Every structure is written in structure tokens, then in C-alpha cells.
Amino acid sequence: MLEDFIQELRRDYPGVRFRLGKKFTFRPPRTVIYEPFSDDASYKLLLLHELGHAVLEHLNYQLDIERIKMERAAWEKARELAKVYEVKFDEDLVEDRMDSYRDWLHQRSMCAVCGLTRWQNTDGIYRCPVCDEILSRQSD
Numbered sequence: 001m002l003e004d005f006i007q008e009l010r011r012d013y014p015g016v017r018f019r020l021g022k023k024f025t026f027r028p029p030r031t032v033i034y035e036p037f038s039d040d041a042s043y044k045l046l047l048l049h050e051l052g053h054a055v056l057e058h059l060n061y062q063l064d065i066e067r068i069k070m071e072r073a074a075w076e077k078a079r080e081l082a083k084v085y086e087v088k089f090d091e092d093l094v095e096d097r098m099d100s101y102r103d104w105l106h107q108r109s110m111c112a113v114c115g116l117t118r119w120q121n122t123d124g125i126y127r128c129p130v131c132d133e134i135l136s137r138q139s140d
């Protein structure tokens with residue numbers, strides 16, 4: 001049955017490549033990796049989320065905050081796709097996933113030395129307003 005579902009998606013999205021892998025993932029520019037079939041109730045929805053990234057043509061992101069936005073956008077796309085393919089949209093699952101991204105962002109942005117929230121440069125590197133300031137003064 002899941003096999004049929006993937007075949008249907010392949011037919012409807014000929015520009016997207018669907019490949020079996022270990023975990024649901026999207027690999028820019030257009031490869032959706034799907035997990036081995038399981039009876040997980042959210043299997044189809046997770047797959048539609050990854051397809052959402054592909055349909056929205058998400059590429060790599062420099063900034064973590066952009067990644068969070070992309071995750072949200074891919075879930076909104078998955079919501080539309082879920083209607084089309086008659087898949088149950090699970091709000092709780094989505095909020096859980098978004099929370100884990102928010103936690104991840106919080107972890108990444110916190111300075112390990114002083115605990116302040118750091119900011120991320122456009123080059124993707126985090127800087128602490130206190131510690132990096134001290135470091136740059138010391139190296140003068």
C-alpha cells in the first residue's frame with residue numbers, strides 16, 4: 001500500500017527523485033529520501049513533508065533561522081498535499097517537530113561560555129556579543 005503511494009507520488013512529481021534510505025530527508029535540489037516501509041501512522045505525512053521541501057525548491061540555508069522558516073513552509077505544503085492524497089494531517093506531530101527545531105536553534109545559539117544568546121553572521125558563524133568581543137580585544 002505504501003508502495004502504491006510512492007508510485008503515485010513518482011507519477012505526479014516526475015521532477016522529484018524518490019530514494020529509499022535510512023531516514024526521511026530532503027536532499028536539495030530534488031531528492032526525497034524515504035524510510036523503509038513501516039506501519040507508523042505518520043509515515044505518509046512525513047513523506048509529504050519531505051516532498052514539500054522539494055516542491056518549494058528549498059536549497060541549502062546559511063542561517064538557522066531560515067531553516068526554521070523552511071521547515072514551517074514545508075509543513076504548510078504538506079498540509080495541502082495531505083488533502084490531495086487524503087492523508088490525515090497530524091497537528092501535534094507537526095508542533096512536536098517544530099519544537100525540536102526550536103530547541104535545536106536555542107542550543108546552537110546559546111554561548112557555551114557565558115550562556116548569552118549569540119547571533120549568527122551571514123556566513124553562518126555564531127558570535128557571542130560578550131565573549132567574541134573579549135577575544136577580539138585580546139588578539140589586538
Ligand SMILES: [Zn+2]
Nearest residue numbers: 049053071074
Ligand atoms: Zn523538513
Ligand SMILES: [Zn+2]
Nearest residue numbers: 111114128131
Ligand atoms: Zn559568551
